[in-house]
């Protein structure tokens with residue numbers, strides 16, 4: 054994007070640009086498709102047909118053409134496209150460009166990896182070119198993306214395709230330290246590629262930030278940007294933009310909400326959904342699979358998957374930063390034999406960018422949150438997308454799997470579903486997503502929970518990472534909106550904790566944590582509660598894909614041993630796998646008091662407290678050493694005595710305080726009553742009530758003193774032994790008190 058050097062050359066350029074723009078305007082006007090029409094249905098031009106002006110005020114047809122050079126585009130854009138090796142258009146480009154070049158607003162929807170980026174970058178460049186936008190004109194276009202990585206990627210495409218234009222463009226994303234420098238230059242930029250937060254920051258903080266002349270606004274991943282998470286920010290941004298502008302909204306899962314469109318003041322937008330008629334909502338070269346993986350087997354399954362695909366580039370999705378951190382750190386320590394990387398929103402921006410580009414280059418495994426789920430184009434070379442945690446919804450699934458099988462390349466994906474999440478499979482099928490239900494080859498399943506427990510003894514940090522990951526995962530399920538799929542109460546919480554190698558299940562405050570017994574009962578009935586549809590069973594039998602190579606052996610169960618993952622029972626239900634080869638727990642089950650030492654066995658598993666005093670030398674069940682047990686009980690009795698003393702002391706203190714408070718209250722009450730009755734001429738009945746009042750007060754007084762009297766050898770404050778005073782005496786005393794008050 055450099056300006057031509059000499060003055061003469063610049064003038065020449067300007068003149069020829071003016072002519073070029075005139076030609077383009079006439080060409081566009083001449084052949085613009087009717088509003089609402091689909092350019093894809095127009096027969097395309099023969100390849101050798103003349104392009105551009107073909108007679109007086111007649112031009113070649115461009116709606117329906119297949120190549121970029123047949124479009125009414127500036128030479129600079131055509132050169133940029135050629136340099137970037139783009140010649141043939143994709144469907145979304147063919148369908149949308151004739152409308153967008155004609156100045157219309159676009160709502161574009163097309164599958165992931167189908168080339169939506171060029172579908173908006175090209176008209177942005179063209180609009181500013183035809184407006185003869187220059188550095189002095191300020192911000193002419195804003196392109197908003199939901200994530201920093203995606204914004205950076207869009208910026209690269211813009212730089213590459215727009216390199217022959219003279220516009221200045223800037224990438225404004227959060228997490229960068231140079232915000233002050235950005236503030237100095239932002240008013241000189243013509244095209245801003247940004248995340249919503251950073252753009253609003255500039256709108257709020259940058260002196261004289263000006264975008265009143267904005268020509269084109271683009272929302273990439275529009276449905277994401279318009280959803281609740283960004284709502285306030287986006288509303289604030291849009292309120293500062295001029296209404297008269299061109300607007301493009303693109304996504305693989307487009308919003309059709311009238312409210313959203315109204316918020317953006319779209320004018321009769323062209324709704325372009327090129328794959329609406331398509332048999333599938335996901336790329337045709339994407340081979341998608343799903344399998345049942347109980348929560349407490351997810352790590353075993355993931356580990357086994359990784360070990361079986363050491364020569365691939367795998368993108369693994371987990372539900373939270375903490376999950377990502379834990380799995381990444383744990384697997385790194387287990388050394389799987391392939392480079393591991395992690396990406397999440399809490400990382401520093403430079404690091405995030407570094408990881409992103411490293412993953413594009415080398416075979417490796419990237420553990421990520423949904424920060425990498427949308428728009429990212431990892432050099433078209435992701436072999437596998439593994440969804441360890443179920444996506445929030447169908448849209449999220451589509452974007453995650455869309456990181457593979459981009460443009461013309463193929464890809465594979467696997468979704469781990471817990472037995473309780475089977476409804477997701479139905480929802481995917483309803484939305485035309487062809488997912489094959491497969492079974493894992495459990496013979497190749499490798500367990501990691503024991504190894505993780507051992508690692509936690511050595512690395513304390515790992516244990517706290519695991520605890521946080523555990524809680525965050527459960528919280529994420531708890532907070533999910535779709536309760537048909539996500540039900541935290543049905544999760545095997547203790548087993549999950551054990552599968553992460555944790556010595557004990559962390560306390561979960563947001564859940565009314567049930568006792569283990571209650572949970573076990575619930576889990577025992579779980580498989581039968583899982584709604585399994587007939588078609589799912591059909592799918593599972595159809596699922597063995599003969600074409601899969603040996604690497605996939607792991608995912609496709611070729612023989613059928615006894616009941617294992619996804620195995621159909623005689624009653625027609627699929628049982629979730631039980632924990633395979635799970636170490637038999639010691640039968641001694643004494644609740645360990647809080648704060649006692651956690652003891653590990655040689656393999657790093659935790660032992661119940663009394664297991665340490667059990668005699669394990671013989672074979673079979675452990676035998677108790679009587680002497681040790683008695684000693685232990687004696688210790689416990691001593692501990693309890695001490696505890697009891699402390700409790701009694703505290704209780705006495707509490708009672709004393711309460712008594713003092715009551716006394717003071719009574720005193721205050723008496724003083725107030727004295728004021729009230731002063732000078733009153735009490736009738737008989739009033740006196741009677743007053744008497745009751747007084748006796749009531751005195752009763753409280755006595756009651757509260759009873760405890761005291763016990764301590765003082767049974768004497769109350771006014772000298773009577775508390776238990777020797779009769780009811781008649783009490784009444785007499787009360788009347789005395791009353792009359793003394795009234796006198």
Ligand SMILES: Nc1ncnc2c1ncn2[C@@H]1O[C@H](COP(=O)(O)OP(=O)(O)OP(=O)(O)O)[C@@H](O)[C@H]1O
Nearest residue numbers: 141142143165166167168169170171305428430460
């Ligand atoms: N006309 C084209 N010719 C060749 N390659 C193209 C063309 N258009 C786009 N591509 C390539 O296809 C890949 C996917 O494009 P792009 O990232 O724009 O997809 P997308 O539809 O925006 O995907 P997502 O929905 O995931 O954001 C990129 O690598 C891009 O370079």
